[in-house]
Amino acid sequence: MKKTIKPSKSTEALGKTLSFLWKIIKELFQGTVENTIPWLWCFSWLALINVFVYLDLEVMAFKWAGIEKLYEKTPEIFFIFIYLPIAALGFIVWAVKQIKIKKELARRLTNAFLSSKIKNYIGKVPNFISDYPVDEHTRKMTLTSESIPIETFKIQKKHLEAALMIYIDEFKQDIEKGITSIQYSHIPMPEIFDYNLSSVKSKCTYVAGCTRSKIISQSFKNSPHLLIGGQTGGGKSTLLRQIITSLYLNDDNAHFQLVDLKEGLEFQTFKNLKRINVVETLTDVNLALEKLDVELKDRMEKIKEEKCKDIDALIAKKLTEKESPLSKNNTQFFGRKYIVIDEAAEIFLGGGGEKLENIQKVRKAISRIARLGRACGMHLIIATQRPDVKALDPQVKANLTSIISFQMPNLASSMTILGNGKAAQIPFIPGRAILRSGNKLVDIQTPFLSIEEAEALLAPHRIEEESAATKVTKNISKVSISEAKKQKTLTFTEEESLGAAE
Ligand SMILES: Nc1ncnc2c1ncn2[C@@H]1O[C@H](COP(=O)(O)OP(=O)(O)OP(=O)(O)O)[C@@H](O)[C@H]1O
Numbered sequence: 001m002k003k004t005i006k007p008s009k010s011t012e013a014l015g016k017t018l019s020f021l022w023k024i025i026k027e028l029f030q031g032t033v034e035n036t037i038p039w040l041w042c043f044s045w046l047a048l049i050n051v052f053v054y055l056d057l058e059v060m061a062f063k064w065a066g067i068e069k070l071y072e073k074t075p076e077i078f079f080i081f082i083y084l085p086i087a088a089l090g091f092i093v094w095a096v097k098q099i100k101i102k103k104e105l106a107r108r109l110t111n112a113f114l115s116s117k118i119k120n121y122i123g124k125v126p127n128f129i130s131d132y133p134v135d136e137h138t139r140k141m142t143l144t145s146e147s148i149p150i151e152t153f154k155i156q157k158k159h160l161e162a163a164l165m166i167y168i169d170e171f172k173q174d175i176e177k178g179i180t181s182i183q184y185s186h187i188p189m190p191e192i193f194d195y196n197l198s199s200v201k202s203k204c205t206y207v208a209g210c211t212r213s214k215i216i217s218q219s220f221k222n223s224p225h226l227l228i229g230g231q232t233g234g235g236k237s238t239l240l241r242q243i244i245t246s247l248y249l250n251d252d253n254a255h256f257q258l259v260d261l262k263e264g265l266e267f268q269t270f271k272n273l274k275r276i277n278v279v280e281t282l283t284d285v286n287l288a289l290e291k292l293d294v295e296l297k298d299r300m301e302k303i304k305e306e307k308c309k310d311i312d313a314l315i316a317k318k319l320t321e322k323e324s325p326l327s328k329n330n331t332q333f334f335g336r337k338y339i340v341i342d343e344a345a346e347i348f349l350g351g352g353g354e355k356l357e358n359i360q361k362v363r364k365a366i367s368r369i370a371r372l373g374r375a376c377g378m379h380l381i382i383a384t385q386r387p388d389v390k391a392l393d394p395q396v397k398a399n400l401t402s403i404i405s406f407q408m409p410n411l412a413s414s415m416t417i418l419g420n421g422k423a424a425q426i427p428f429i430p431g432r433a434i435l436r437s438g439n440k441l442v443d444i445q446t447p448f449l450s451i452e453e454a455e456a457l458l459a460p461h462r463i464e465e466e467s468a469a470t471k472v473t474k475n476i477s478k479v480s481i482s483e484a485k486k487q488k489t490l491t492f493t494e495e496e497s498l499g500a501a502e
């Protein structure tokens with residue numbers, strides 16, 4: 001019979017000490033890589049100990065303890081076993097605290113997995129591997145998968161959130177490595193983003209939304225066209241309202257062509273306003289786009305004629321020539337133009353029995369703006385419930401460089417808009433969306449601007465009409481004093497808007 005050799009108590013203690021020291025070194029290494037060590041506190045402690053040694057106070061302390069002779073004989077031993085550990089105490093205390101936090105986390109995780117029945121066929125729960133920050137408010141925890149499919153984690157998301165007191169953003173699994181990662185935060189995403197229009201300073205910039213920690217703005221100068229997708233009730237029209245209001249108020253020379261085929265219901269707020277034209281029938285859309293097509297060609301010709309690369313360069317050139325490009329007659333021509341279409345599928349799928357020939361014309365005009373709009377300062381903002389090839393030309397879609405997607409009903413539609421399944425996983429909270437700008441994806445809560453607030457902000461710009469005036473007076477009374485203040489901050493003088501402040 002084989003005899004198992006039991007390690008002696010001292011070997012066991014040595015093993016434990018070494019393993020603990022190794023854990024401390026690992027924590028310090030990780031803390032350095034992730035820059036999570038409180039450097040100021042740790043180095044302040046180190047400096048304090050050095051001052052103590054510099055003033056020979058340690059000799060007094062050893063004298064008081066009666067070991068000064070020993071200290072004089074073997075100063076190296078004191079240096080290694082007393083000075084170094086004490087001087088590094090700040091770092092050690094921090095590392096030990098991290099070890100404790102992780103131990104506690106591992107314990108809570110095991111309990112949470114057991115109570116939410118996340119275990120494999122032999123009853124084993126995932127093991128904790130690491131936990132590190134992704135950004136200021138988000139962390140990523142890595143666990144062993146233990147052959148538990150990712151769907152099991154997803155089903156138990158709410159249970160895990162409650163048990164661990166965290167907000168989970170996403171689960172990921174690497175089957176080859178056998179690990180599952182959980183991205184989470186201790187701060188919830190806001191469910192309403194109270195929006196202050198005055199936070200936008202630049203003319204062609206709009207606020208796309210806020211994350212847990214910051215406000216995300218986008219500029220039409222950098223990303224010329226925008227696609228907004230999502231199933232009904234997500235917040236597409238509300239976001240359009242906010243973007244149009246903000247662009248309108250921030251730039252006195254911006255012009256808008258709004259297309260609202262939902263019988264004019266969504267863009268009611270923007271009727272009777274200078275610089276905004278709203279069309280509600282396919283025939284009118286056709287006419288409006290024909291005009292825009294001509295304008296696009298005119299702008300292109302002028303830019304070429306003046307040997308400029310785009311409309312901004314042309315405006316800059318005119319300003320240096322002391323010729324104001326934004327004089328009364330050509331503000332429309334030199335200002336930015338936004339073509340906003342709510343529910344694009346209505347146009348592209350040809351509802352209302354419109355002739356195929358007319359639909360083709362509209363498609364072509366939109367396609368040209370998508371391709372050439374950036375240079376001419378003409379921008380497309382398209383909202384649609386279905387961003388597929390039938391409802392949106394692939395060439396147009398390829399040019400819509402920014403995408404904001406609210407919840408999508410299924411994986412296929414999420415793939416269509418974002419190129420991955422994330423839009424189908426967005427919780428159904430009005431205003432909750434994903435912003436894709438370039439290759440970056442950011443979870444956002446879009447700003448909420450109510451119809452009443454938008455109408456009050458736009459009231460000073462209304463074209464005087466008896467009916468419009470009555471409506472406006474009614475709405476002004478609904479608006480708070482703070483909204484009135486906002487209006488003040490937003491009214492640019494012509495001089496300010498003329499300077500190429502963008
Ligand atoms: N950012 C937001 N924050 C809070 N609530 C919002 C937000 N956006 C929209 N909502 C709420 O959701 C409701 C539906 O929004 P909206 O009409 O904009 O959706 P939609 O995507 O345009 O829907 P549909 O496709 O049917 O037109 C709004 O009436 C509003 O109450």
Ligand SMILES: [Mg+2]
Binds near residue numbers: 236237238266
């Ligand atoms: Mg809508």
